[in-house]
Amino acid sequence: MEAVVEEIGPCRKLLKITVSGERVSQEVNKTFQQIIQSSNFPGFRKGHVPRKFLERKYGERIYHDIKRDLIASSFEEAMSEKKITALGSPEIDIEKVPFDPSGPLYFEITIEVRPDFDLPSYKGLAAIKEPVSVVEQEVDAAMKSFAKSRATLEPLSPAEVTPDDVVIADCEVARGDQKIGANENVQFVPSEEKLLGLRVPGLGARFTGAQALDPCEFEVELPQSVEIAGERGGKATLRIVPREVKRLKVPTVDDRWAKELDFDSLDQLRDNVKSQVQQSKERDAWRAVEDRILDQLLDKTRFDVPKSIVQKEMERAFHRARVQMQMDGLAEDEILQRLETQRDRREEEMERAFKKVFILERIAEAEHIFVTEEQMTEALASIAQSYGKWPNEVRAYFEENNLLPQLRSEIRERLTREFLRNNATIEERSIPRVR
16 A cells, blocks of 8 residues: 655645555455355355356445445555544545556545644743632522522412413424424423424413413424425424423422531521532633633644534534524524624634644643543543432443543543643732723
């Protein structure tokens, strides 16, 4: 295998790879021999089917698979030999690569790579940390939020129902006789006038009093992302069959409730909540310090980032924003106008965010910052505690969904941020706000 690498743009390389005719012939002969030895064909003894028969009947598919495997294996060899790590998927159209069973195989493949740049000095940088304090109004809000998180849903009689209660219903969206979607046991709050990702005007007024458990229908506007019979968006009918109505019962915040939570008194619970608010604000303040350090490094570093990863993240962000605006009932013209207005700002923000990631990766490599199995176990245990799960359940979920590499990357980034902060000169003072 021979490989030539050409720079074709910022973070883009073109690999020109040639696989020798000898290796191609060997791979072809080996593949046919394996098929002959392992397959049964009517009219032939096992292991005695003529190769010409296989070539005539299955040759096109066999050669396609051999070509695909040779491209994949030689590409990996070239990447290893040239010490290149690709970002994202390589660009190649396998169907357009010519294949000769006896001749050399030549193909070109385009990849995006991590940017190459000179890392500026990153130790001893000066940064400001703003002092943190907690006012009683913040504790009040946190206590209210905590109590709401401990609320329970209790059944109601229809006569008691208000638009702010929780309705449990079977829902269906249809256009004429064509069903678009259906869900059972959907929970929603009518006063929010949103259901199944659709804006439903009049939903709150309909679910009041005894009529709350009666089936009902609403005309809704479908988002542009929904296509039916070649038509995007348009009107549809939302059918709701209520099953049950419940009310959120928030516990009374008093000494009795505090003791149920294993605190000696309400004051002790309040002190605990205040401490958590303080810790949260401290984390935010230190995160801001790390961002200020990274901003300094970014200002001293000049490099481009791969366009594809920025564009992919832009697409994901714009999709989320579009869905939210559709749920808020905005017209398509207004959605497009808002997204276009945000495009340049969001693209710049994402480019800066990715540049920070690449800088952190380089620092982690330079300082040999790695994530240990003990740190992975601690992180999984913390996630499990947050969701009320067993650590082994959370680990199994992360393994099944291939999320462990992402978690490891996030922990490494956090450790690298902490390294920068610990090696910086920190001054604690308030930063004047520009009005």
